[in-house]
Amino acid sequence: MSASTVMSGASPTEPRSVLVSGASFAGLATAFWLNRLGYRVTVVEVAPGLRRGGTPVDIEGETIAILKRMGLMEAVQARTLPPRRFAFKDARNATLGDMAHHPDDEAGPRYEIHRDDLLDVLCGAIKGDVELRFNRSIVAIEERPEAVSATFSDGSRHHFALLFGCDGNRSNTRKLVFGDGEQFTHFMGGYFYLKVVPDTGLLPPNSSEVFAVPGRMAMLNGYDDRTDIGFGFRTTGEIEYDYRNKDQQRRLISDRFSGLGWKVPDMLAHMGGDNDFYFDRISQVRMSTWSRGRITLVGDAGYCVSPFAGLGGSMAIIGAGRLADALARHPDNHAAAFHAYEEGLRPFVEQVQERAAIDSVQMLFPGDEAEMAERDRKLAMGDIGV
Numbered sequence: 001m002s003a004s005t006v007m008s009g010a011s012p013t014e015p016r017s018v019l020v021s022g023a024s025f026a027g028l029a030t031a032f033w034l035n036r037l038g039y040r041v042t043v044v045e046v047a048p049g050l051r052r053g054g055t056p057v058d059i060e061g062e063t064i065a066i067l068k069r070m071g072l073m074e075a076v077q078a079r080t081l082p083p084r085r086f087a088f089k090d091a092r093n094a095t096l097g098d099m100a101h102h103p104d105d106e107a108g109p110r111y112e113i114h115r116d117d118l119l120d121v122l123c124g125a126i127k128g129d130v131e132l133r134f135n136r137s138i139v140a141i142e143e144r145p146e147a148v149s150a151t152f153s154d155g156s157r158h159h160f161a162l163l164f165g166c167d168g169n170r171s172n173t174r175k176l177v178f179g180d181g182e183q184f185t186h187f188m189g190g191y192f193y194l195k196v197v198p199d200t201g202l203l204p205p206n207s208s209e210v211f212a213v214p215g216r217m218a219m220l221n222g223y224d225d226r227t228d229i230g231f232g233f234r235t236t237g238e239i240e241y242d243y244r245n246k247d248q249q250r251r252l253i254s255d256r257f258s259g260l261g262w263k264v265p266d267m268l269a270h271m272g273g274d275n276d277f278y279f280d281r282i283s284q285v286r287m288s289t290w291s292r293g294r295i296t297l298v299g300d301a302g303y304c305v306s307p308f309a310g311l312g313g314s315m316a317i318i319g320a321g322r323l324a325d326a327l328a329r330h331p332d333n334h335a336a337a338f339h340a341y342e343e344g345l346r347p348f349v350e351q352v353q354e355r356a357a358i359d360s361v362q363m364l365f366p367g368d369e370a371e372m373a374e375r376d377r378k379l380a381m382g383d384i385g386v
C-alpha cells in the first residue's frame with residue numbers, strides 16, 4: 001500500500017488511524033509507541049527532512065528505562081559520547097570551577113548522545129512501520145465527537161481518531177487548538193544561539209567551557225570531530241526579530257558579542273554565513289491542560305522546559321513513554337488516557353521547570369553583577385548545580 005493511500009484511506013470508519021505533527025524526539029517516540037499499540041500512524045513534518053543540529057541530549061533516569069523498553073538502549077549506548085569535563089572560565093581562560101559527568105555517577109548512569117544520532121536511532125526504529133511525510137503541515141483542525149479532521153498545507157483533508165501535537169515550543173497544533181501560543185509561553189529573559197562546526201581546536205576534545213560577563217555567555221563544547229559554538233544573552237523583555245530570518249539572527253549575535261574577550265573573536269569567526277544553526281528565545285511552555293478532546297500535546301509543544309533545563313530531549317521521550325502507558329491502560333477511552341498522562345507527568349515537568357528557571361539560569365547565565373558574584377561564590381564552594 002502506498003503512503004498516499006494510507007493517508008487518504010483514513011476515515012472515521014478507521015478509528016485506529018492517528019496523526020502526529022512533528023518529527024523530532026517527541027514525534028518520533030510517540031509514533032513508535034502508537035505503532036506498537038496497533039495504531040496506523042502518519043507523521044507530518046514541516047521541514048524537508050529531520051531537523052538536525054543542536055547540543056547533545058542527556059540520557060538518564062526514566063529516559064534510560066523507556067529506551068530499554070523500546071529496545072533502543074543498545075543502539076543509543078553504541079553512540080554515546082565519552083564523558084565530558086565542564087569548566088567555567090574567566091577572561092584569561094583560568095578555570096573558576098569545573099565538574100565531570102560519568103556514566104557511572106552515583107546518581108545513576110548518565111549518557112550523552114549527539115542530537116542527530118538520537119534522531120537517527122528513533123527514525124530507524126519506525127522506518128517502514130509509520131508513514132512519514134516531510135514538507136507538510138496542518139493548516140486547520142476540526143474536531144468532531146467521532147474524529148479529528150486535519151486540512152494539510154497541500155489542501156488535502158483527512159480524518160483521524162487522535163491527533164498528537166509534537167511540533168516543538170512554537171507548536172502549530174497548540175496554536176490551532178488552544179489559540180495564540182504566546183499566552184502559554186513563559187519568557188525566561190534571554191536568547192540562545194548554537195552552531196555545530198567541524199573541530200575548531202579552540203578547546204580539548206570531550207570538554208565544555210563557559211565564559212560569562214553580566215548578561216552575556218559564550219559556550220564551547222569540544223568533541224573528537226566537531227565543536228559546538230554557543231552564545232546566549234539576557235534581555236529584560238523580548239526583542240523584535242523574525243524567527244524565520246536567519247541573516248537577522250546572525251547579525252544579532254555578532255553585534256552583541258563583537259568586542260568581547262576570551263575565545264569569543266575566534267568563535268565569531270567560526271560562525272560562517274550559512275543558515276544551519278539554532279537560535280531561539282529561552283522560554284518555557286506552561287499550560288493548564290495539554291489535551292482537548294481527541295488531541296494532546298507531547299514534548300516542547302505542551303511543556304517545554306527550556307534549554308536551561310538540559311532535559312528537553314529526555315522530557316519528550318519520557319512524555320511519549322508515559323502517554324503510551326496511559327493509552328495501553330485505557331485502550332478504548334482516549335479521554336481517560338490523556339487525563340492519566342497529564343496527571344502522572346505534570347508534577348515532574350513542573351519540578352524541572354522550576355529548577356531551570358531559578359538555579360540554571362543564574363549559574364550559566366548571570367544577568368548582572370550581583371548574579372555574577374553569586375555564581376562565583378558558588379563556584380568557589382564547588383557548588384556547580386547545572
Ligand SMILES: Cc1cc2nc3c(=O)[nH]c(=O)nc-3n(C[C@H](O)[C@H](O)[C@H](O)COP(=O)(O)OP(=O)(O)OC[C@H]3O[C@@H](n4cnc5c(N)ncnc54)[C@H](O)[C@@H]3O)c2cc1C
Nearest residue numbers: 022024025026046054055137167168172299300307312313
Ligand atoms: C534543529 C533543532 C536544534 C535544537 N538545538 C537545541 C540545542 O542546542 N539546545 C537545546 O537545549 N535544545 C535544542 N533544541 C530543542 C530540543 O531539541 C527540544 O527541547 C527537544 O528536542 C524536545 O523535542 P520536541 O520533539 O518536543 O521538539 P523539537 O525538537 O523542537 O521538534 C519539533 C519538530 O516539529 C517540527 N514542526 C514545527 N512546526 C511544525 C508544523 N507546523 N508542522 C509539522 N511539524 C512541525 C519541527 O520542524 C521539529 O522537527 C533544538 C531543536 C531543533 C528542532
